[in-house]
Amino acid sequence: MTAAIDFYFDFSSPYGYLAAEQIDDLAARHGRGVAWRPILLGAVFATTGSQPLMNIPLKGDYARRDLAREARLLDLPFQFPKPFPFMSVAACRAFYWTHDQDPGKAVALAKALYREAFAAGQPIDSAESVLTAAGDAGLALEGLAEALTDGAVKARLRQEVDAAIAKGVFGSPFIVIDGEPFWGHDRLMQADRWLERGGW
Amino acid sequence: MTAAIDFYFDFSSPYGYLAAEQIDDLAARHGRGVAWRPILLGAVFATTGSQPLMNIPLKGDYARRDLAREARLLDLPFQFPKPFPFMSVAACRAFYWTHDQDPGKAVALAKALYREAFAAGQPIDSAESVLTAAGDAGLALEGLAEALTDGAVKARLRQEVDAAIAKGVFGSPFIVIDGEPFWGHDRLMQADRWLERGGW
Numbered sequence: 294m295t296a297a298i299d300f301y302f303d304f305s306s307p308y309g310y311l312a313a314e315q316i317d318d319l320a321a322r323h324g325r326g327v328a329w330r331p332i333l334l335g336a337v338f339a340t341t342g343s344q345p346l347m348n349i350p351l352k353g354d355y356a357r358r359d360l361a362r363e364a365r366l367l368d369l370p371f372q373f374p375k376p377f378p379f380m381s382v383a384a385c386r387a388f389y390w391t392h393d394q395d396p397g398k399a400v401a402l403a404k405a406l407y408r409e410a411f412a413a414g415q416p417i418d419s420a421e422s423v424l425t426a427a428g429d430a431g432l433a434l435e436g437l438a439e440a441l442t443d444g445a446v447k448a449r450l451r452q453e454v455d456a457a458i459a460k461g462v463f464g465s466p467f468i469v470i471d472g473e474p475f476w477g478h479d480r481l482m483q484a485d486r487w488l489e490r491g492g493w
Numbered sequence: 494m495t496a497a498i499d500f501y502f503d504f505s506s507p508y509g510y511l512a513a514e515q516i517d518d519l520a521a522r523h524g525r526g527v528a529w530r531p532i533l534l535g536a537v538f539a540t541t542g543s544q545p546l547m548n549i550p551l552k553g554d555y556a557r558r559d560l561a562r563e564a565r566l567l568d569l570p571f572q573f574p575k576p577f578p579f580m581s582v583a584a585c586r587a588f589y590w591t592h593d594q595d596p597g598k599a600v601a602l603a604k605a606l607y608r609e610a611f612a613a614g615q616p617i618d619s620a621e622s623v624l625t626a627a628g629d630a631g632l633a634l635e636g637l638a639e640a641l642t643d644g645a646v647k648a649r650l651r652q653e654v655d656a657a658i659a660k661g662v663f664g665s666p667f668i669v670i671d672g673e674p675f676w677g678h679d680r681l682m683q684a685d686r687w688l689e690r691g692g693w
Contacts, residue, residue: 340550340551341549341550341552342549342550343552349542349543350540350542350663351540351661352541352663352664354661355661355663355676359676359680362683362693363683365693366683366686366693461554461555463551464552474555474558476555476559477679479677479679479680480559480679482682483563486566493562493565493566
């Protein structure tokens with residue numbers, strides 16, 4: 294089996310950022326590609342009755358500590374952008390529109406946006422900030438600005454989010470390997486084992 | 494530093510059961526003991542606005558799959574008792590009362606109760622079922638039946654739960670090593686690394 298593994302994430306998810314820095318290498322070790330699939334967790338939370346992790350008493354404080362600790366362990370730069378949590382609609386639309394032009398550039402754009410937010414601590418919550426980040430990284434294709442308000446691009450994103458929810462995706466990061474779901478940055482190791490053993 | 498590590502858990506937490514099967518060995522590898530501290534997550538959820546994992550749409554289904562998968566990986570028997578989720582007040586009271594008589598027996602009782610619930614799939618939600626399980630395991634000290642309705646034992650349990658919440662405990666399992674919190678069965682590996690390196 295050499296199907297790509299599905300990597301679902303929200304651009305405003307700090308654990309998604311940590312996973313995004315590792316997922317391509319993890320998959321490549323097992324001869325797999327990665328289908329990057331940004332989603333909007335807000336739409337998912339409407340289904341599960343959840344709310345952003347950082348807003349939950351006790352859990353939010355713990356998560357801030359845990360994120361910093363995980364980033365230190367992985368030797369990755371980490372900080373929270375302001376504002377946080379933020380709306381990631383513009384980032385998602387930029388991704389899918391770019392993906393339809395050039396899938397490789399879309400993945401590079403996703404990584405650049407994540408680093409802008411959680412390594413540099415800069416906002417990526419507006420069309421303007423997404424365009425600036427894409428331009429700085431040399432990844433802003435002609436027509437991107439118009440695409441962010443295009444009806445077809447909006448519809449495409451809604452479709453992707455609906456499809457993710459229909460597949461049972463409810464968090465970020467969320468990885469699916471040959472139909473087997475793994476939720477959370479802390480499941481990367483199990484995903485690695487699953488690829489190695491072909492399940493257990 | 495050779496202080497015992499704190500191991501907080503709810504007897505109705507299946508991830509707590511998986512951790513309970515590993516925590517003593519994990520600590521012993523680093524020359525540490527373990528302070529077993531059963532709590533009532535219901536009281537914690539009142540603070541965090543959470544609800545039992547299994548009751549949450551999508552997440553509950555995922556957790557059932559993830560638990561079975563983790564148990565297979567660890568080669569541990571696993572099943573859900575009926576009813577589930579269940580009230581673990583009687584199990585907690587039995588633990589703390591036994592602990593005041595004989596700490597070692599209390600830990601053995603905790604393991605026996607967890608296995609009764611999640612390995613054998615038998616209920617441990619009533620005073621009667623807790624007494625039966627304790628008796629079958631040869632761990633029912635004289636006076637245990639009376640202790641389960643004793644006002645001082647009730648107060649002791651409330652105190653333990655309040656102290657845990659005051660320390661920021663909000664889930665099960667929840668491990669604290671020299672003040673550093675680790676939430677979740679999936680953080681056992683980080684706890685192991687923390688003990689090995691003395692933090693990072």
